[in-house]
Amino acid sequence: MPREIALLDALVPGLFLVFLASLALQWALDWLFGRFGLYRHVWHPPLFRLALFACVFGGLGLIAMR
Amino acid sequence: MNAYLRARVPDGAFAEAAAFARGAALDWLFVAKAALAVLLTAWLAMRLGLEQPSTAMLTVSIVIHPHSGMVLAKSFYRALGTLVGCLAALAIVGAFAQQSVPFLLAMALWIGLCAGGASLHRNFKSYGFVLAGYTAAIVALPVVNHPQNVFDSAVMRVSEVLLGVFVAGLVSDAIFPQRLGNVLRESIRAQFAGFIVFARESLRGALPRGDLEQAHLRFVREVVQIENQRSSVVFEDAGVRVRSPRMRLLNHAFMAASTSYQSLHHQLNRLQDEAQRPVRERLMALAGELGAELAPVESAPLMGPQAEALTRRLAALRERFPASIAAQRQGLAGRAERLDFDTGAELIGRIVGELHDYAQAYAALASPQAARSPAEVPAPFSRSNDWAGFLIAAARTTATMLAMGAFWLASAWPEGASAMLIATAFSGVMATLPDPLRAVRAMLVGYAAGTLAGLLCSYGVLVRMDGFALLAASLLPFLAIGFYLMARPALAGIGSGYLIAFFSTLPLKNPMTFDALAAINSSLAQAIGVVCAGLAFMLFASASDSPWLQARLLRKLRLQVASVCRLPLAGLRQRFESASRDAAAQIVAHTRAGSAESRSLLAWSLAVQETGHAVIELRKALAATDAPAALRAPIESALAALAMFYADPGHERYRRARERLSAALDEARGHAPVMAPLHLIRLALLDQRSALADFVEPPPQENPHAA
Numbered sequence: 078m079p080r081e082i083a084l085l086d087a088l089v090p091g092l093f094l095v096f097l098a099s100l101a102l103q104w105a106l107d108w109l110f111g112r113f114g115l116y117r118h119v120w121h122p123p124l125f126r127l128a129l130f131a132c133v134f135g136g137l138g139l140i141a142m143r
Numbered sequence: 144m145n146a147y148l149r150a151r152v153p154d155g156a157f158a159e160a161a162a163f164a165r166g167a168a169l170d171w172l173f174v175a176k177a178a179l180a181v182l183l184t185a186w187l188a189m190r191l192g193l194e195q196p197s198t199a200m201l202t203v204s205i206v207i208h209p210h211s212g213m214v215l216a217k218s219f220y221r222a223l224g225t226l227v228g229c230l231a232a233l234a235i236v237g238a239f240a241q242q243s244v245p246f247l248l249a250m251a252l253w254i255g256l257c258a259g260g261a262s263l264h265r266n267f268k269s270y271g272f273v274l275a276g277y278t279a280a281i282v283a284l285p286v287v288n289h290p291q292n293v294f295d296s297a298v299m300r301v302s303e304v305l306l307g308v309f310v311a312g313l314v315s316d317a318i319f320p321q322r323l324g325n326v327l328r329e330s331i332r333a334q335f336a337g338f339i340v341f342a343r344e345s346l347r348g349a350l351p352r353g354d355l356e357q358a359h360l361r362f363v364r365e366v367v368q369i370e371n372q373r374s375s376v377v378f379e380d381a382g383v384r385v386r387s388p389r390m391r392l393l394n395h396a397f398m399a400a401s402t403s404y405q406s407l408h409h410q411l412n413r414l415q416d417e418a419q420r421p422v423r424e425r426l427m428a429l430a431g432e433l434g435a436e437l438a439p440v441e442s443a444p445l446m447g448p449q450a451e452a453l454t455r456r457l458a459a460l461r462e463r464f465p466a467s468i469a470a471q472r473q474g475l476a477g478r479a480e481r482l483d484f485d486t487g488a489e490l491i492g493r494i495v496g497e498l499h500d501y502a503q504a505y506a507a508l509a510s511p512q513a514a515r516s517p518a519e520v521p522a523p524f525s526r527s528n529d530w531a532g533f534l535i536a537a538a539r540t541t542a543t544m545l546a547m548g549a550f551w552l553a554s555a556w557p558e559g560a561s562a563m564l565i566a567t568a569f570s571g572v573m574a575t576l577p578d579p580l581r582a583v584r585a586m587l588v589g590y591a592a593g594t595l596a597g598l599l600c601s602y603g604v605l606v607r608m609d610g611f612a613l614l615a616a617s618l619l620p621f622l623a624i625g626f627y628l629m630a631r632p633a634l635a636g637i638g639s640g641y642l643i644a645f646f647s648t649l650p651l652k653n654p655m656t657f658d659a660l661a662a663i664n665s666s667l668a669q670a671i672g673v674v675c676a677g678l679a680f681m682l683f684a685s686a687s688d689s690p691w692l693q694a695r696l697l698r699k700l701r702l703q704v705a706s707v708c709r710l711p712l713a714g715l716r717q718r719f720e721s722a723s724r725d726a727a728a729q730i731v732a733h734t735r736a737g738s739a740e741s742r743s744l745l746a747w748s749l750a751v752q753e754t755g756h757a758v759i760e761l762r763k764a765l766a767a768t769d770a771p772a773a774l775r776a777p778i779e780s781a782l783a784a785l786a787m788f789y790a791d792p793g794h795e796r797y798r799r800a801r802e803r804l805s806a807a808l809d810e811a812r813g814h815a816p817v818m819a820p821l822h823l824i825r826l827a828l829l830d831q832r833s834a835l836a837d838f839v840e841p842p843p844q845e846n847p848h849a850a
Contacts, residue, residue, distance in 0.1 A: 087294070107381045108381060108384070108385070110381055111380070111381025111382045111383075111384055111385045112381075112385050114382065116380075116381060116382055117382075121317075122380075123211070123316040123317050123320050123379075124317050126316075127313065127316075127317050
């Protein structure tokens with residue numbers, strides 16, 4: 078994946094698109110967790126959500142920028 | 144030591160002190176979290192080389208709130224509003240880069256439209272609308288002499304706002320979060336327990352109209368408040384998000400049960416005559432049967448299992464209730480008595496069913512299966528909006544901007560743009576508050592204090608400091624004052640004014656520029672902007688001080704009855720219940736408690752609830768039976784007359800509605816399901832204790848030549 082991408086002739090970092098994709102994935106994961114009540118087994122749900130997002134974004138970013 | 148203390152101090156005082164300490168600790172936790180978020184944002188903004196770190200810090204102080212759900216919801220709409228506003232700025236600058244007058248006109252129109260849109264919403268959506276408006280001005284005005292820079296300005300603004308939003312959300316949600324979800328759960332529990340206990344206590348005897356009005360006021364507040372909290376909590380808690388449809392069902396079930404319940408009490412209050420004693424006593428016996436089933440419920444912790452037990456008891460009661468009604472009905476001889484009894488008995492029967500649904504919805508919410516979406520899709524909470532409110536909000540904001548803009552262009556005041564911006568922004572933001580003028584006054588006090596604090600901090604402290612750690616240390620005491628003010632509900636308005644002025648006085652730019660003269664000039668311009676926003680609220684009435692707008696709101700509420708007579712039946716009950724309560728809540732917010740307007744509003748609101756509810760039941764009954772056209776026609780003409788009376792009450796219309804209702808009642812004899820709601824509508828119309836008392840005159844039987 079290129080480092081910078083021209084969106085409507087404005088250069089944006091490639092990671093920005095990865096970030097948007099991770100937000101969408103995070104939203105889906107969050108919905109699943111809420112749907113099946115998995116947050117009840119977690120000590121600190123917001124912190125867990127944050128950590129999950131860090132993992133998703135980090136993972137996708139590493140794959141995309143490899 | 145502990146035992147000794149306990150022996151001396153009464154338990155109540157101990158609990159009070161503990162509650163006070165807990166409240167104070169929460170306040171200071173909020174101050175610490177907010178200050179941490181602001182300083183973290185400042186550091187990141189400096190690291191990332193954003194042009195104006197103070198904008199990002201200002202964003203944090205605007206969205207921060209003790210409850211993390213509020214922060215996330217407000218952040219979401221602030222981010223959305225900023226993005227839309229930037230797009231609008233690009234479009235407006237692109238179209239009118241070299242024309243100052245069309246540029247200002249287009250900008251003023253855009254901001255006015257956004258302020259009008261804000262008036263149609265009650266939660267943070269309205270904030271998003273306002274923001275979309277004035278962000279366009281914030282982005283476009285600084286580059287008005289160099290239009291080619293507008294894209295960079297937009298990108299900077301978006302980056303600063305998003306940075307602030309992210310840090311604020313992160314800090315408030317991840318570090319010792321105070322969840323709004325708990326507040327919502329507590330509100331729902333209190334609503335349920337409160338209503339059940341209220342029903343049980345009041346089923347024992349008569350409830351005077353004044354108490355009914357107070358109860359109605361409380362129910363209206365609870366319903367609207369829970370709906371607003373729910374719309375914020377969905378950002379905080381995925382568990383609540385999937386339960387959200389069930390919460391809506393619960394709120395609708397509550398509204399249905401409370402309306403029927405109020406109707407029952409109106410009906411009981413009407414049967415005060417000695418002649419109606421037997422009917423009243425029989426109805427009270429039926430009500431007592433219901434009250435007995437509610438008796439074991441305590442107001443203290445009322446959780447899922449208890450609600451399930453209540454559901455089962457109410458289901459059993461619903462099964463055997465027709466038999467009880469039949470037993471009580473025996474021995475009633477007169478036709479009028481039977482009609483009164485049937486009407487009341489049907490109401491009690493319906494309350495049993497609706498209470499059962501309410502308890503079931505409550506129990507379902509607590510059970511783990513609640514995540515599954517319910518079979519019935521709940522109707523959205525309908526709002527009652529007035530286009531006059533939209534137009535006034537839009538006109539006020541547009542006129543403010545045009546007047547300030549004309550002054551700016553004519554006088555070539557260097558800070559004119561800044562004053563115009565502040566005046567426009569506040570005339571949009573404050574318009575959504577119950578009492579805008581008071582909010583502007585609080586804001587002005589906060590502005591004065593914040594400007595002084597900012598100048599003191601910048602030119603007394605910061606000029607002697609070096610490095611980020613010392614910067615943070617010198618900002619901290621000033622920030623703590625502002626956030627502590629924000630944590631106290633009574634002082635929150637002053638607190639936010641203080642913080643806005645403080646951040647805009649600070650010389651935090653990349654690179655830092657110390658210019659006391661410019662800071663004082665711009666503070667002065669902003670204060671003038673706030674004053675002009677206040678002037679705009681005096682010139683363009685807001686609902687709080689305009690009898691005309693209040694009368695319009697009241698008319699809007701009465702029109703609910705007219706729409707109930709006309710609209711298709713599907714989902715009508717839920718739409719009616721929520722929209723009429725939303726209308727009532729708006730007027731409640733704009734009138735002083737206990738004033739004559741407030742009393743008259745509550746009386747009308749009760750009449751609208753009762754009549755609208757009975758009309759829906761009547762139309763349902765009519766749709767369920769294959770009634771002959773001979774029956775349909777008079778009922779429809781009676782409903783039309785009723786709708787006309789409620790749309791514009793007058794003696795002539797009142798008389799016509801009453802006559803047509805009587806005629807319809809004569810036709811309906813023998814159709815029991817249609818008869819009861821029809822009778823209820825007529826009784827509500829004749830009620831001398833209701834808002835319609837002015838129209839209820841003695842029957843016209845006097846000598847026509849007497850006058």
